Amino acid sequence: MKGYEVVMGLEVHAELSTKTKIFCACANKFGGAPNTHVCPVCTAMPGALPVFNRRVLEYAVRLGLALNCDITRCSKFDRKNYFYPDLPAAYQISQLYAPICKNGCMEIALEDGGTKTIGIHQIHMEADAGKLIHDPANEQTYVDYNRSCVPLLEIVSEPDFSSAAQVIAYLTKLRETLLYLGICDCKMQEGSIRADVNLSVRRPGEALGVRAEMKNLNSFKAIARAIEYEAARQIEVLEKGGTLVQETRRWDDNKGRSYPMRSKENANDYRYFPEPDLLPMQIDDQWIEGIRGSLPELAHEKRARYIKDFGLSEFEAGIITAHKNISDLFEEIARQSGQALESARLVTGEIMRMMNNTGILPEDLSLDAGKLAYLVKLVIEGKINRNSYKDALNAVFTRNVQPADYVKEKGYIIVNDTNAVAQAIEAVIAENPNAVTDYKSGIQKAFGFLMGQVMQKLKGAGNPGAVKAALTEVLGS
């Protein structure tokens, strides 16, 4: 880095998974035929007025509390004015003067094993814009307002990051937190979580340098690459004696470089002012405390509990809590089977393997915990063997079979019935006199053959230990 240090701050936009949009009753759903989730409000027809969806406020406060923020007791909306075809009112309802959450922080784990506290400057609520669709065939641009007025939280960090790894650690934990709070589905590919990075470089001890804001970062990988590129670009300009301009740059992940979008000189003057159509929100302590009390256990809290109460390893606890769907599944299997350790082994083993093989993402995972718990119980109680267990799990994964029927049909239930075992042994001895003779004359491998024959008669459902003991006894007599 030629003696430079990198200073970064993040602006993350998270689309909230409320049932309806932030200022109207339209469905808040990704996709759908263009302009099918719209109404006079979210298309800004003349005379239509916004009505605030209080669920958005609740979600914002949930995140604010989880990130140790101060909650603003009299929060207000402001209008951010600019022209663009995806913004039907030509203003975005956002928050500038009294954002809902301020002064929070989040602790992230560093690569060296230490931790770092990242400041959260503010979290504010706003409405998303629609989407432009360019048709290269006829060189036309169309606009789809389905996304117009989808609720967003913008989480603005302090400029506390000094490496791409820290940025990724923060985003990973923020994503995890949003998922655990159940307020955002965090599908980066659908744009439900988007991050802009503000980056500047300086010599240690110097004042902050001129920053560039990087947009269009669509994956963690793109973020890491863009940071590396931008830091190198700025250092190169400075090293060549040049000066940097404050600007917004667009990352092109295919080309592996960024391009200037606009500089400070031609930046929009958003002419913010208080939104007159919406009254200030009065938020009382009791309501906030109610939300605090209903906050779910977050990932880091779960990890600690798994290790302490269930005796899981840090590694296992880490894998399980990496996504809320996984930890929910784990807890449900563990609860129904009463076998936390075996459940953890199942989730971190067979289920992870299955997901890797099939490419199923944690957010799309939907397995019946009850069926898996049933199999966990069978294998722990010795009623099926490990091979049968794996096969039955696979049948549940691929065909969602009823495990009770399946193991019965396959004859996987281990027979402990001594009568049945005795009868099978008797029959095998009668059918294989030569092998019996061989065994009695000291040829040990004849035992294995006889054992195999007995297991075959029991259709694999014999308890090998019990069968071995019984066969030894019969042959020895």
Next chain:
Amino acid sequence: MTAIEISAAIKAKKLTVLQVVEDYLKKIKEQNDVTNAFLYVAHEQALARAAEVQAQIDTGELDDSPLAGVPIGIKDNISTMGIETSCASKMLEGYTPVFNAFVIDKLEAAGMIILGKLNMDEFAMGGSSETGIKGAVRNPWDTARVAGGSSGGSAAVVASDLVPLALGTDTGGSIRQPCAFCGVTGIKPTYGAVSRYGAVAFASSLDQIGPIGGNIDDCAALLSVISGKDERDNTSVIDKPFAFGDSTDVKGMKIGIPRNYFSNGIDDEVKNAVLSAARTLEEQGVIIDEFDMPMLDYVVHVYYIIACAEASSNLARFDGIKYGYRSKNAETLAQVYRLSRSEGFGLEVKRRIMLGSFVLSSGYYDAYYKKAMQVRAIIKDEYSKLFQKYDMIISPVAQSTAYKIGENIDDPVKMYMNDLYTASVNLAGLPAAVLPCGFDAAGLPIGFQLIGDAFSEDKLVTAARAFQSVTDYHTKKAGGNNS
């Protein structure tokens, strides 16, 4: 006949709804050219509605609705489903809303019949109803003169009896000043009493829809219909519609009269008529007390900063993209915006958008918008202090009677000063009733206003009723003489 009398006659089977509607439609057809007050006459819709409403009246469904069967005209900035709503602007020519304003649903449920849409200043920006795309509204008392604005069409149609009732909107005096100029009665309701849903926004924190009629009882009946809670308007803070009694008892009521409203600039004839109105109320037992209205010198400035700031944002949606006017000369996106807005908006609208954009722009926000909001809070506070002392305030509406068409159109500052007596009422969100109280030497009507504390409409209506019970200015109808 008053609106209430028309409805009673229909219920008593002395008239049919169709007779009433056809009679008014005929008058409109014959006389609209005199005032140019109707932009659009909903002839077919009105006849169809007449049959529907008659059926409802016949079954007794509308027995409790004192305005059932009464025709009404609607200012063209209030959304009417299926009926063009252009705000008298080229920008919205041909735009037909897909939804009704709250007030339209309410008055249709009450059995009223919309006869058409009324001319106004473009986007309600003006005090003379001269700036609309279809030309000026002419004052029925003297067609060389303005009807006032911005609800000039609404006041003119009532004054010339082309409809018994009309809806207007008032952002800085836009119901009251045309009522005064046309000699009719009107109410600017408390902010939050009537839903703004469907009223094309000019200045969201100031706009209110209100009734214009021939007398206070008709206006009060219409206000009862259109007021009430609307979940679609966050600023709708009333819990239930107004219910007005029939009292004329004003004994012991204390009414303040602001001395400094009468000192300079005001015409003597207007001044005398308003002072005489105060005496009339005094004779009925009101206690009149003089005071000096604080902050008067700041009202117009503060009003224009706030109204234009909000307007610059509210009118940004008219961008040539989704509906309304798009310039045929535009090739790039920037041109779609620039040319559509340059060609689609009139001069006064553009002037206000620019003024509003300027006061909100970076580096000027604190000096203009923020400061104006601070002064607005002081004005509001001063009013609440006054209402600890007085039940209401009596004041002139304008400094003069209706002026000549074209007389002030090139002098925006003079035009803005028209709002001196009215705009502070909107800044403070208060209700006011405007009543005719005389004529000048040229025979032009003079009006005055009674300003009340928030949600004191009942008291205002009582005082207004008391005044009209002993005066007959409101019963005079314009002849539409061409001078």
